Amino acid sequence: MAAAEEVVKDVGRAIEETPVGEKREREEEAETMAPWEQHASVISIPRFDYTAPSSLLHHSHSGFLVTCSIKREKSATKEAMSILGKVLLPLGEVLKSSDESKRPKLCAQETEETGENLNAEDLKPAKESVNEEHKSLMSLVKLTKSGLLLFTFPVDNSTDTTDIVSRVFQCVKSGALKAPVWCHRIFPVQATCALTEKELQETVSKLVQRFVDDKQNTLSTPVKFAAGYNRRGVEEAKGKIQKASEVLDQCPLLDRTKCFETVAAGVKAIVPDSVVDLKSPELCVMVELLPLSRIPNGSYVAAVSVLPHKLVSTKPKLAIKPLVPESKQKKGQN
Template sequence: MEQRVNSEPPAENQKKKKMAEDEGKTTAEGEKIEEMKPWEQHSAVISIPRFDYNASSSLLRHSHSGFLITCPIKREKSATKEAISILEKYILSNHDAKRRKTCMDDANAECKGSREESGTSMEKSDILSLVKLTRSGLVLFKFPFDKSPAVVDIVSQIFQSLESGILKSPLWCNRILPIQGTCCLDEKELKKIVTKLVEQFMNNRQKETGNTVKFAVGYNRRGIEETEMKNLRNTSSDPDIFALLDRNKCFSVVAAAVKEVVPDSIVDLKDPEICVLVEVLPLSGVPDRTAIVGVSVLPRALVTTKPRLSIKALVSDTKETNKKKR
């Protein structure tokens, strides 16, 4: 029987054993077992996708759904890896549930085949594109314009999993905003997309007769400060181009769109039933004097109204405080 011979010099082998013993973890051959930190484990398992440099031009031409994630400044890479690990799971489960329903409604041989093909493409994780932004502390993913998953349902499932303990609290992702559609910051385009999303919301809602629908509007310019707006107005030949960057003007356009769909609706900032969020997306590679916004119409359960209307944080301030005390 052939005996295994250690080809390494005795001195080198003893050195390895000593280093491994100092760490307290060794293999039978005295090899050191590497203990990776959580972020190193993330990096080893999940690679960061490259930016989709065609994303900006596509967003100028088409409406896209996706997710806007907030994170600490200079932690965008860590947040990207973490977001991918979270979103992939729920995008796949949401997709499979939809496919199962389709198969039950239309049971035939083709359904099985199409499900297998679609499942394969989903598992390749190429359905989400990473979009390059000009602001720190943000990560943006978009779906192809011809695919519109139920992004609000996906975020709702993430919150449910966090509350039940199935999903661990994220370290880097602070908030995940589901974006149901995008458009240029133009009065006509904004009104069109808000009208469409509010109609979808009302169709899915069990309206109680006699009750007035309460709504609120949230608008985030994402770093476009008042001084920048003033400079844009002064340098622009058309003063109406950036009119909607004004908060009050944007609110009035969105409110008119909501009332067009739900005439008996009223504004209620404390306890709204319909929450319309408009987010200016700081995209890289878009022409000057052009702004793209992401729009979402969300239920009350997914938003917080204090200090302003926004998507709920994934980890509550109370939990964050407790972490720091430890």
């Protein structure tokens, strides 16, 4: 009986009227979109995969971290689906669908204002066995930070995310892809790991070795490298705690200096004669703290990539290049 009541509640939630904020967002989008784009915009937002955060705590995943306009996450999700669909897979297969066979694994997307208490079931490690037919599909992962989207591939997926982002840049530059409106940057996640000294150093070393072994990358002697570290949301958290040391006690690598030392150790373990060069690095080690939802307090997961210089900008700080040059973005806004 209780189960039947729960089903009724789920159905009721599913047919609730569109929130005013979301309706207004859609109306504003429609004003600037051509008819065929308006038709495409009715694509339903993919469901969050609530097993993903738990899996990220226990396994390394590749994927994409997308930065977007704040409060435009839904619009950016549709746009990212379109971009990745054209470059990576047929649009309908980019993200996990919500058909009957997968509903037990996926939960309906929540609005940004919704806050739910964690259940013990949410923290259980994700099953290691993944259905073969879903091997190539990505999951949409819920984050606690606005202006960010995270898409992940299943464990041990060998998709070259760096190559995909390179192709996105080429397509946007050539005009094969329309310049994105809501998505600003797409960071190719090569691996994820717990934000500990041991795991981060091992992950960096593994990715640097892969970079060095790639014959497409030409390296000089000594090899010049740089490191970038984004701790999105950590600064806000520190402001709410009386002593910043309490946060660092939980995770020493939240300290930028300690993180850079660990990254450098990982690089030098593979390329002993490497030197830091912030102006023209040949390889760039990027570390992104992932503000995951539904993980235990004190647990931190980082996305790590080793990228060629052509994909990054060094000023004002080391970062993945924007999909549209900032000068063009400003010009288009005026």
